[in-house]
Amino acid sequence: MKCSFTMTPDPLDPNKVTMVWTQHGLSIAKYDQGVVTTIPRISLNTEELENGSVSLVYRFINTEDEGQHRCEVEYEGEEGEVDMHVTVRAAPDILYLRMDSDPQSSEVNLTCEASNFYPLNISFTFKRKAVTLKTERVTSEENPFVWPVSDGSFAAESVYSVDVATILGSTEPFTCEVAHEALDQPMSREVMNPVAPVVSLVGIAVLCKESQVVCMAEGFFPQSAIFIWRKSEEVVKTEDSQSIYHDTYSAESHYKFTPYSREPLSCEVKHMTGVSERKYVTYSGLAQVEIIWMTVAITIIIFIGLFILWWSSxxxxxxxxxxxxxxxxxxxxxxxxxxxxxxxxxxxxxxxxxxxxxxxxxxxxxxxxxxxxxxxxxxxxxxxxxxxxxxxxxxxxxxxxxxxxxxxxxxxxxxxxxxxxx
The missing domain is CATH 2.60.40.10 (Immunoglobulins)
Known part of the structure; x- marks a missing residue:
């Protein structure tokens, strides 16, 4: 911000100039006969002082800098002042649209979030096929979907609930538009359509030894998925996915056990798109019952062989x-x-x-x-x-x-x- 003044007669002596910048009555910068003092984040540009011009420079702006500023000048007993109003505007620099689903529920929440904007007034509009589904304007800090950011700006979100069948019934994507006075035109984001997980099993269970098998779900969207482990038809473990995001989500579930038989052990993944095909664990080695029966069979075979040798001798x-x-x-x-x-x-x-x-x-x-x-x-x-x-x-x-x-x-x-x- 530049503060300019003229003095008569010319020329101006910088060592006789005193200049004070204040905000809300508090001094934030001062030039006193060649000595400069400022608060952090602020500096004074005095290169044009001999021409009657000094600039107040903010290294960076935050919302606290909004409001009335005053420049006061004194020169050889003469004084002058000028007021300036600073308005801070910050456009949303983070905007994402996510799909939050619970595999147990028939509804999905579409959440559109914007962050680091100022002032608070902002609006969200959900659309599909260019048809407006919901518009919400956020204007109050009392709104439970608004929260402050450390630099004084705001973050807010809007939620639109939709039936799972509606989402799966069309390939058209959902979009969210965010309008704010700091934007020349609304920002928009699109959420990808649901993708079913690809399920696989890694590892082999060794009979009569502690074993671990891993059920992997890859390439799915949205994030939420539930792993279900079964022995025969009995559910023995249920686990929510801890997903890793890379374009789509991936997750895995571990199952440790010591098998003593070849009882079918399977894993399936429940997702918004449905329940996956069961994947069955492969066993290696011999169970105790199999070892006993094999020993008995070998003994019988040896006995029969010896009997044949005896009989045919x-x-x-x-x-x-x-x-x-x-x-x-x-x-x-x-x-x-x-x-x-x-x-x-x-x-x-x-x-x-x-x-x-x-x-x-x-x-x-x-x-x-x-x-x-x-x-x-x-x-x-x-x-x-x-x-x-x-x-x-x-x-x-x-x-x-x-x-x-x-x-x-x-x-x-x-x-x-x-x-x-x-």
Whole structure:
């Protein structure tokens, strides 16, 4: 602000000038015969003093600077003064329109906020498709939607409630216009349409170990979303989102637990746009019940395998008589199994032992009998021998005698026998 004066006769002597600036009766700056004193934020420009002009300079303006200012000048006993009125105007430099929603509610609040403006008088207008939905003028500091800012300016907001179905039923955006006397034309902001979250699960639950899985919701708008965790159909955890904003919102929810079974665990996100598809946790490892059943199954398989090995170690087919001139002169049967060299063959007649064969081809005692083992080919999975007991010429005929062949595996202790009465 410039304060100018003229003095006669010329020229003017700066060392004889006293100039005082006051506001509301309080001194804010003074030039006293070459000495300058001011309050903070203010300075005096005395470069044009010899020409009768001094300027009061504010480094920055706030609302306290509004009002009456007076410039008083004294020069060699002569005095003069002039009053100036300062009007402060500050246009809104922050304006945003947000959509506040509660997933549990059927209504959404559109909040339009303006800040750092002065004086207080301001108006908000909500529109959609160029149709005015609501206009509100804020003029009083008693309004609950008005609050002061530290520099003396004001902030205010206006709220418009609208049904969720109305928002979702059209792709047309909502706008808010703010009009203020410091603006050449109204400012406007547009709020984006609701966007459903993209839900995913991160992490694998390990059975019988403490595990943590993360449910992530990304790219949604507006901000509010609720995470719902379920075991089967039972809700085990509900959590409001702590959202991070980057064009759209993102949030996540953590669930810690120690699983002992593969009971379905799922996460879903409830948002203004609806409830998302459930995402199910993937399990790894074995549950206690599965370990028990697997142990039992392996034990049974091993037992069955051992039983098959035991059962197949020795097999003996019935005795067949070989006759010469109608008289039996030899007996023959087939031996099957594995590791037949470990099979002991015992022949007996009328329960009297004839011989025990330990892989010997002939019997030396008694001399009237001999035994042979002949290999059998083309058998599947097992070995085979033909066992033959030959009866040499003897005094008594074998008629009426009962012969028996017994085969015993020395490793598995399985024994088989067959008999024939002549």
């Amino acid at each position: 020795v097999g003996l087919f019935p005795l067949i008589p070989l006759e010469v001139d109608g008289v039996p002169r030899a007996l023959q049967c087939t031996l099957t199994g594995w590791a037949l060299r470990m099979v002991t063959v015992e022949w007996s007649r009328n329960d009297q032992q004839i011989s025990v064969d330990d892989d010997e081809e002939t019997l030396g005692d008694p001399p009237e009998y001999s035994m042979e083992r002949l290999p059998v080919k083309d058998l599947c999975c097992v070995d085979g021998n033909v066992l033959r007991l030959e009866m040499k010429l003897m005094i008594e005929e074998p008629e009426g005698a009962k012969f028996k062949c017994q085969a015993t595996h020395r490793l598995t202790r399985r024994s088989q026998e067959c008999s024939l009465e002549i």
